[in-house]
Amino acid sequence: MGLSDMVPDRLKVGYPKLEDFHDPNVITTTADFIFSWARSNSVFPFTYGLACCAIEMLSSGFARFDVARYGMEVFRPTPRQSDLMIVAGTVNEKMAPVLKRLYDQMAEPKWVVSMGACATSGGPFYDGYNVVNGVDKVVPVDVYIPGCPPRPEALFQGLLELQTKIKQHSFAPKLPGAQDG
Amino acid sequence: MTLEIGTVTLGIDKIAEQLSGAFAGELDDVRVQEPDTVVARLERTKLKDVARRLKELPELAYETLNWIAGVDLGSQLESVYHVYSWHTNTYLELHVAVPRAKAELDTVTDVWPAADWHERESWDMVGIRYLGHPDLRRILLKDDFVGHPLRKDYVDLAENHPHA
Numbered sequence: 001m002g003l004s005d006m007v008p009d010r011l012k013v014g015y016p017k018l019e020d021f022h023d024p025n026v027i028t029t030t031a032d033f034i035f036s037w038a039r040s041n042s043v044f045p046f047t048y049g050l051a052c053c054a055i056e057m058l059s060s061g062f063a064r065f066d067v068a069r070y071g072m073e074v075f076r077p078t079p080r081q082s083d084l085m086i087v088a089g090t091v092n093e094k095m096a097p098v099l100k101r102l103y104d105q106m107a108e109p110k111w112v113v114s115m116g117a118c119a120t121s122g123g124p125f126y127d128g129y130n131v132v133n134g135v136d137k138v139v140p141v142d143v144y145i146p147g148c149p150p151r152p153e154a155l156f157q158g159l160l161e162l163q164t165k166i167k168q169h170s171f172a173p174k175l176p177g178a179q180d181g
Numbered sequence: 182m183t184l185e186i187g188t189v190t191l192g193i194d195k196i197a198e199q200l201s202g203a204f205a206g207e208l209d210d211v212r213v214q215e216p217d218t219v220v221a222r223l224e225r226t227k228l229k230d231v232a233r234r235l236k237e238l239p240e241l242a243y244e245t246l247n248w249i250a251g252v253d254l255g256s257q258l259e260s261v262y263h264v265y266s267w268h269t270n271t272y273l274e275l276h277v278a279v280p281r282a283k284a285e286l287d288t289v290t291d292v293w294p295a296a297d298w299h300e301r302e303s304w305d306m307v308g309i310r311y312l313g314h315p316d317l318r319r320i321l322l323k324d325d326f327v328g329h330p331l332r333k334d335y336v337d338l339a340e341n342h343p344h345a
Contacts, residue, residue, distance in 0.1 A: 129335070130330070
């Protein structure tokens with residue numbers, strides 16, 4: 001069961017179809033839908049390759065796998081222009097404060113994908129003398145991708161799950177005691 | 182000045198012979214390990230002097246330091262120097278034993294400047310203190326790391342895991 005299965009039906013909104021764009025030339029929709037739809041389809045990932053997962057992340061950017069199909073091909077080298085931090089590799093104790101700082105420098109809204117076993121839990125280096133056992137000890141993580149390293153297809157599935165999560169965003173203020181959804 | 186690699190063709194056995202002749206009483210256990218590598222042992226007090234003379238040998242001239250490795254053998258530590266001679270296109274591997282209780286050794290940065298970062302790494306990982314090094318800091322681990330993790334008796338400390 002993926003994240004997309006957990007979205008309640010009332011939140012699943014269909015895309016406007018091309019044939020609906022003729023006269024009358026007006027679309028009515030909700031702010032929730034239009035903003036989340038736009039955000040989820042132009043995610044700018046931050047180039048945060050730390051180890052061998054970075055090779056898979058980079059290869060998914062090129063023509064053979066082509067992350068551009070999901071509108072995520074613009075890898076930015078600066079946190080100021082990124083929405084998504086793909087932590088691809090082992091985070092060590094020396095890197096953790098730097099990672100935190102770069103995360104803090106990213107503009108809201110921002111998301112974090114933990115790619116591979118190392119970023120998720122420390123992986124094969126779990127007992128390492130200088131390894132952080134999971135990037136979620138440092139920054140909040142939205143999607144975890146298993147694998148060592150995950151293939152680009154696995155990364156894409158994770159990114160699609162992230163898109164689903166972004167689409168769930170609601171601008172309405174949450175009332176105390178209200179059900180999450 | 183152009184440098185032609187391997188212009189001096191002596192043969193590795195001849196080189197080993199020359200070395201044990203020129204450094205009699207200093208290099209012990211001189212032997213040919215591979216077709217292009219001579220291995221020798223050296224006492225740590227003689228390291229700096231021998232290093233300088235190795236670099237200035239007329240024909241062999243070990244001018245290039247490839248790497249330094251810090252090793253923990255359990256009973257003692259060891260610092261291994263891997264040097265290269267352009268003229269003969271051969272290597273020399275120097276094993277210098279360092280006692281565990283007093284892990285100190287002279288630096289060779291003034292002979293081979295390339296030793297700088299390698300000695301820092303060896304200090305960082307194995308904890309061999311290179312006396313006379315211009316800037317002996319940790320190079321791989323963070324500055325406030327406690328202990329030297331590649332020592333056999335290193336125990337993982339909670340203070341080295343602030344993000345656990």
